[in-house]
Amino acid sequence: MTTAADLADRVLSGDLALHELEAHTDADTATKARRILLAQNADADVDVDLSTIGDFSFDAATAESAIENMVGAVQIPVGIAGPLTIDGGALPDGKTHYLPLATTEGALVASVNRGCSAIQAGGGANARVLQSMMTRAPVFCVRDVHEASAVVSWVRDNEDRLAAAAMETTNHGELTELTPYVVGDSVFLRFGYDTKDAMGMNMATIATQAACEVLESETAADLIALSGNLCTDKKPAAINAIEGRGRTVASDVVLTREQVKDRLKTTPEAIEEVNTRKNLIGSAKAGSLGFNAQAANVVAAAFLATGQDAAQVVEGANAITTIDVRDGDLYASVTIASLDVGTVGGGTKLPTQSEALDILGVRGGGDPPGTNADALAELIATGALAGELSLLGALASSNLASAHEQLGR
Ligand SMILES: CC(C)(COP(=O)([O-])OP(=O)([O-])OC[C@H]1O[C@@H](n2cnc3c(N)ncnc32)[C@H](O)[C@@H]1OP(=O)([O-])[O-])[C@@H](O)C(=O)NCCC(=O)NCCSC(=O)C[C@@](C)(O)CC(=O)[O-]
Ligand SMILES: NC(=O)C1=CN([C@@H]2O[C@H](COP(=O)(O)OP(=O)(O)OC[C@H]3O[C@@H](n4cnc5c(N)ncnc54)[C@H](OP(=O)(O)O)[C@@H]3O)[C@@H](O)[C@H]2O)C=CC1
Numbered sequence: 001m002t003t004a005a006d007l008a009d010r011v012l013s014g015d016l017a018l019h020e021l022e023a024h025t026d027a028d029t030a031t032k033a034r035r036i037l038l039a040q041n042a043d044a045d046v047d048v049d050l051s052t053i054g055d056f057s058f059d060a061a062t063a064e065s066a067i068e069n070m071v072g073a074v075q076i077p078v079g080i081a082g083p084l085t086i087d088g089g090a091l092p093d094g095k096t097h098y099l100p101l102a103t104t105e106g107a108l109v110a111s112v113n114r115g116c117s118a119i120q121a122g123g124g125a126n127a128r129v130l131q132s133m134m135t136r137a138p139v140f141c142v143r144d145v146h147e148a149s150a151v152v153s154w155v156r157d158n159e160d161r162l163a164a165a166a167m168e169t170t171n172h173g174e175l176t177e178l179t180p181y182v183v184g185d186s187v188f189l190r191f192g193y194d195t196k197d198a199m200g201m202n203m204a205t206i207a208t209q210a211a212c213e214v215l216e217s218e219t220a221a222d223l224i225a226l227s228g229n230l231c232t233d234k235k236p237a238a239i240n241a242i243e244g245r246g247r248t249v250a251s252d253v254v255l256t257r258e259q260v261k262d263r264l265k266t267t268p269e270a271i272e273e274v275n276t277r278k279n280l281i282g283s284a285k286a287g288s289l290g291f292n293a294q295a296a297n298v299v300a301a302a303f304l305a306t307g308q309d310a311a312q313v314v315e316g317a318n319a320i321t322t323i324d325v326r327d328g329d330l331y332a333s334v335t336i337a338s339l340d341v342g343t344v345g346g347g348t349k350l351p352t353q354s355e356a357l358d359i360l361g362v363r364g365g366g367d368p369p370g371t372n373a374d375a376l377a378e379l380i381a382t383g384a385l386a387g388e389l390s391l392l393g394a395l396a397s398s399n400l401a402s403a404h405e406q407l408g409r
Pocket of ligand 2: 171196203233344345347365
């Protein structure tokens with residue numbers, strides 16, 4: 001029988017490539033062989049003990065579509081914030097939610113938890129998904145602007161042909177928008193899809209490839225890159241903040257002056273002033289795309305817990321927080337322009353991440369399709385609202401440093 005140690009030796013001697021191990025043994029033994037290899041490869045005076053990374057709770061084979069050259073898993077502590085009730089478009093009426101958050105930042109869960117307690121005191125939040133559209137924007141080369149204009153005209157006249165080609169590749173996805181952009185001899189087509197419960201980046205990419213093949217066969221356009229960065233995936237971009245990407249989702253709440261005092265230890269006016277000077281003026285002066293305090297904290301922690309693509313936190317930070325004092329009470333809202341979430345596919349299939357989705361009752365496909373991912377977006381947006389309320393409250397009452405001294409060190 002081939003042991004993990006034998007396989008590690010074969011890789012070290014150059015007989016096998018790192019990624020070929022699974023062809024010679026089961027997935028768990030392959031991860032062990034790589035850990036042995038790393039220990040043997042370490043400098044003599046360094047003890048590379050990977051026993052904790054190697055002590056993971058699921059079968060390595062279940063992670064095969066999520067990782068290559070696997071050696072194990074890192075563990076991030078998961079906490080919960082709640083209870084939270086939300087009047088959402090996709091969430092069941094009257095249900096009490098607890099939001100799983102995976103983070104290593106002490107005080108973060110406490111902060112969101114406090115925000116949730118304020119929202120609960122206020123009778124719960126409202127939340128709605130306003131748009132659902134995953135985008136992919138290939139770039140084509142043409143001879144000159146005359147040809148660019150001709151290609152755009154062809155696209156306008158043949159959207160149904162492009163849509164038909166794209167739709168042949170998926171049972172769930174629907175092409176809902178197709179917008180051309182021209183820059184000299186470059187033509188970009190921004191394809192927008194309703195990807196239902198999938199975050200949809202693989203789905204949109206595969207569908208767009210099929211549409212590009214039709215365009216190339218019918219016009220002079222030459223596909224240069226299937227992603228031309230106008231999508232825009234995993235980079236800060238104004239187009240996502242303006243046009244939206246993935247889910248565009250908003251959440252809001254009204255708190256009385258007494259609730260603000262009791263839960264956030266400050267006044268509506270003080271929170272409004274912090275929001276105006278920090279989130280609005282400060283962000284404008286900084287040239288920021290995100291006019292919020294810590295939306296990315298909640299998006300990142302929820303993404304890690306529920307198996308979303310962590311790099312897309314970049315887009316999840318495209319959020320605007322508004323605060324208004326209304327007749328002495330506090331109105332607060334968070335609108336996230338581009339929240340890329342799914343409840344099927346990608347990392348959502350991993351066992352621990354699936355369990356986190358179960359906490360929220362949104363694992364897998366929704367009925368009708370799309371409703372589970374909408375519900376997840378509404379939950380994350382409301383978690384972000386809770387985080388904003390608590391942090392703005394802490395800043396207004398000069399409690400940020402002391403909170404982190406107490407909880408985060
Ligand atoms: C830390 C608190 C919540 C204390 O807040 P507090 O009001 O002093 O504490 P409290 O003991 O009166 O408790 C109030 C509520 O907070 C929650 N709470 C309280 N303690 C815990 C705990 N241990 N575990 C879980 N929940 C906790 C809990 O809901 C509790 O209600 P209760 O259940 O007692 O009725 C508050 O001071 C706070 O939220 N501070 C802000 C901290 C924060 O938001 N940190 C986020 C990260 S900062 C960052 O990364 C981004 C930044 C700041 O750089 C971005 C920027 O530039 O703005
Ligand atoms: N390719 C790329 O350029 C990029 C890929 N990624 C990665 O893409 C992955 C996510 O892509 P994604 O397309 O979401 O996932 P998957 O590639 O895992 O595909 C999910 C598939 O699930 C099927 N499905 C079943 N039930 C449903 C339902 N209710 N709603 C929607 N789809 C359903 C769909 O099949 P069908 O289509 O047949 O209907 C869908 O295509 C992540 O791993 C991410 O890291 C991230 C960024 C870029």
